[in-house]
Amino acid sequence: MDKKSPIKITLTERDESVTITQWVYQTLRNAVMYGEILPGRVLTIRELAGILDVSPMPVREALRQLAAENALEIQGNRRVMVPKMTAMKFNELCEARIAIESHAAARALPYIDNDRLEQLRSLDSLIDQAQEEDNLSQISILNQNFHRSLYTANPHQVTLPLIESLWLQLGPFMRMATSELEEHYLVDRHNEAMSAIERRDAYALQMAIAADIREGIAFAGTPEMLHTFIENSGH
Amino acid sequence: MDKKSPIKITLTERDESVTITQWVYQTLRNAVMYGEILPGRVLTIRELAGILDVSPMPVREALRQLAAENALEIQGNRRVMVPKMTAMKFNELCEARIAIESHAAARALPYIDNDRLEQLRSLDSLIDQAQEEDNLSQISILNQNFHRSLYTANPHQVTLPLIESLWLQLGPFMRMATSELEEHYLVDRHNEAMSAIERRDAYALQMAIAADIREGIAFAGTPEMLHTFIENSGH
DNA sequence: CTTTATTCTTTGTGATCACAAAAGCATGTA
């Protein structure tokens, strides 16, 4: 029955107020994000429908949406798979993150009021706390929240969906990166960012965000780590 | 029957080799791109299915895909509409274009070989030609092709889908912009870009691309033009 | 043993239907 790797997807309780399609979408999105599905794995509608115990219809819609967000790849022969990663593509994704996110940060800066600043401070200290506790997955989540909170300060925000698409494509590697974070995190870039925000220094903020991204993914960029990853991608 | 504006969508012959969903997707995408559907207009699956003379199913899928690409907006109450434009949002979209596209151009530069260079030159001269003939819609299309051809030189390209999403959101305004292009196009930025490419000067290329985008949309950014646009958006 | 041809199975696509939620609409009340 299950030719390929059996696919173990973390299932969460479905909130009644949410449509089945939305639930399937979130479930699959998390599965991709957390690397639960190997790159290169071919996904079939009926198989996923069986695993998630829903009809094929919501799966169809969720897959199409994820494909549109570049989280999944539609092969010429109308088949869907998790895209494979390469060292070069990984590099491009990181550089794209830096370009877009530092831009988004600078564009958000004028809109940061006291409430937002307080929220960012709170997230910052939560990250420090999680870092002391070595709670790696928590760090990863809080870090994303920090970035998101920063960018969404801009009420005319248009880049966040693009940024989220990049996060989704980097997926498991963003987590991988944080797994060795402590050793290399010599400078707390978030504190730098906070200070730049308080001084209303757009350029310094961009530098801090760029450094934060670059340092957070530096190791994943090292040959060893990438190699293990690309190997899994290969087949 | 038709409560709102009747929706006049340009229909093209459907190629047999293409799925109905893909054809519907392209048709609706063009309709949004060319401003055939007013912003704020609520779209219903069945209405579109009737207009396009297909079953509701392909329309459902196409709508979801376009929504994922930020071409359409899903309101809280599971309804789909063409997003309204505001002056601020328009500005954000333009600035985002500049940030991402100049980045994409710089990243593509090392990969531009002679074939690509020749292709760009050819497009450049076609644009000059269309400009002499005042063929505005042709200019708009060729201009997009020029940008696309430049960015896709990079074989590890990851930003093009994001850029296309921005183009889609700017949609009709990119055309609007070109309608007064001739008067303001004092400097041919494409020639500047070509020259930068030949000199392998990444910084100059970025500046040329940024200027090209900024000048191409400058008038749309003027109060008058935006006002007429936002008025239509308003209701 | 390898390669080609044929059958059988799997899978995406698209159509149709049932249902519940949302929207529209008319009527009634302050």
Next chain:
DNA sequence: TACATGCTTTTGTGATCACAAAGAATAAAG
């Protein structure tokens, strides 16, 4: 006039089915 209330219609969601194309497996031929 403005706002609430009950009814009707519209609409998105999700399930099921038929079908053609793609894949996999088996058989036949070199």
